[in-house]
Amino acid sequence: MRDDDLDRILSEEETIAPTARFVASVMVAVRRENATPAPLSFPWKRALPGIAAAIVSIVLLCEAISSSLAAPTTPIMLSGWNGVTAFWTAVAAIVSVAAVTLGTAVSFHRGS
DSSP states (O other): OOHHHHHHHHHOOOOOOOOHHHHHHHHHHHHHHHHSOOOOOOOHHHHHHHHHHHHHHHHHHHHHHHHHHHOTTSOHHHHSOSHHHHHHHHHHHHHHHHHHHHHHHHHHHHTO
16 A cells, blocks of 8 residues: 555545434433433431441540550459449440431331
């Protein structure tokens, strides 16, 4: 192939048109995509209290472990069990039950 042949081939302007079947299939795909609902977003407002409670629990657990390791003369199981520990255990149980109850009530109310 010579340069003149290549120039002639590239200089010719040929119109390319899609077939009617191709156009119809593309439009069907566009309409189908338009009809599908948007994906559900993550419910951050409902998850944030649980995430915050988990972070607070981890911080308190680390603090309890570090304080029990600082005074190893008493048994670990009995060293931290006092009124404050019982109070926070009760608070954690109440918050857990409330979270499950609220989540169940909200999902039942929404019909899902």
